[in-house]
Amino acid sequence: MSIIVPGIVLCAGRSSRMGQPKALLPTSTRNETFIGRIVSVLRQGGVDDVVVVVGPGTPPLDGALAHENPPPRVVVNPSPGRGQLSSLLVGLGAIDRPGVGGVLVTLVDVPLIDVETVSRLRAAHQRTRAPVVRPVQKGRHGHPVIFDRAVFDELRCVNPDGGAKTVVHAHLTDAVEVAVEVDGPFLDIDTPAEYKRIFNRELPPLSGTCRG
Numbered sequence: 001m002s003i004i005v006p007g008i009v010l011c012a013g014r015s016s017r018m019g020q021p022k023a024l025l026p027t028s029t030r031n032e033t034f035i036g037r038i039v040s041v042l043r044q045g046g047v048d049d050v051v052v053v054v055g056p057g058t059p060p061l062d063g064a065l066a067h068e069n070p071p072p073r074v075v076v077n078p079s080p081g082r083g084q085l086s087s088l089l090v091g092l093g094a095i096d097r098p099g100v101g102g103v104l105v106t107l108v109d110v111p112l113i114d115v116e117t118v119s120r121l122r123a124a125h126q127r128t129r130a131p132v133v134r135p136v137q138k139g140r141h142g143h144p145v146i147f148d149r150a151v152f153d154e155l156r157c158v159n160p161d162g163g164a165k166t167v168v169h170a171h172l173t174d175a176v177e178v179a180v181e182v183d184g185p186f187l188d189i190d191t192p193a194e195y196k197r198i199f200n201r202e203l204p205p206l207s208g209t210c211r212g
Contacts, residue, residue: 003101003126005146007047008091009038009072011108012055012080017190020206021059023108028199033064034111034189039072042144045118047104049073051094053087055080085163089156096152101129103152105164106144112184112198113144121146124176132168132175135185141177142185 015022023035035052042050050072052061065071077090088105095103102125106113117135125133125146133146147155151167158166168175180186189195192203 003129004049004099005047005102005104005122005125006049006051006095006100007042007104007106007144008088008095009035009042009050009052009106009108010084010087010091011035011058011061012053012077012087012090013084013108014055014057014080018192018195018203020203022111022189023054023061024059024064025111025195026204027111028201034108035061036064036067037111038106038108038113039065039068041113041115042104042106042118043068044115046122047118049095051075051091053077053091053094055087083160083163085155085158085160088164092152092155100149102146102148104144104146107188109188109190110143110185111189112187114182114184117178117180117182117185118144120178120180124178128176130174130176131171134168134175134177135180136177137180137183137186140186142180144185 011023025034027037039050052072052074054074054076075090075094077087080087121133129148131148131151135142154167187198189198195203
């Protein structure tokens, strides 16, 4: 029987280095945004239940997610300043239910994840039930990352300063690494310069006054 592994997209940061909300930035594809692409890729990769964790100042994502049927659930982390782990735990609370065997976690900062990588990570977790499953390329580790249900309590109890990386490091010997040739899972886009380099375009003008 297939193990249920929902997905969490962490999208509650302030995007201070980018200067505007990353979730709504366009990719190189017409009318496609970071968050819209990520959710679509997760769904195509077999992740049916997707939760997007936003902060109180994140602009509405309805337009960017309108093509998804049904749309992902959007939940608010009221205190994203406590760190990325706080958003992960808000998402974990939203997806955890009887029958869930793990959770796939990714970042809005990494919009170029691909369907094949998502599918291969899910298959590796289904096959091994390893505590941590993550993509690797030439020693680099990227996203998404799958945490098995066995480490949910560890995530809930870990020191926020170390975050989820503490759990990853605690399971280096029994984690599963999936070799990936494409670059998308390892491209973390945080600044205008990185955006321009990867998409070969300038940032769009900032519309409105609401920033994430």
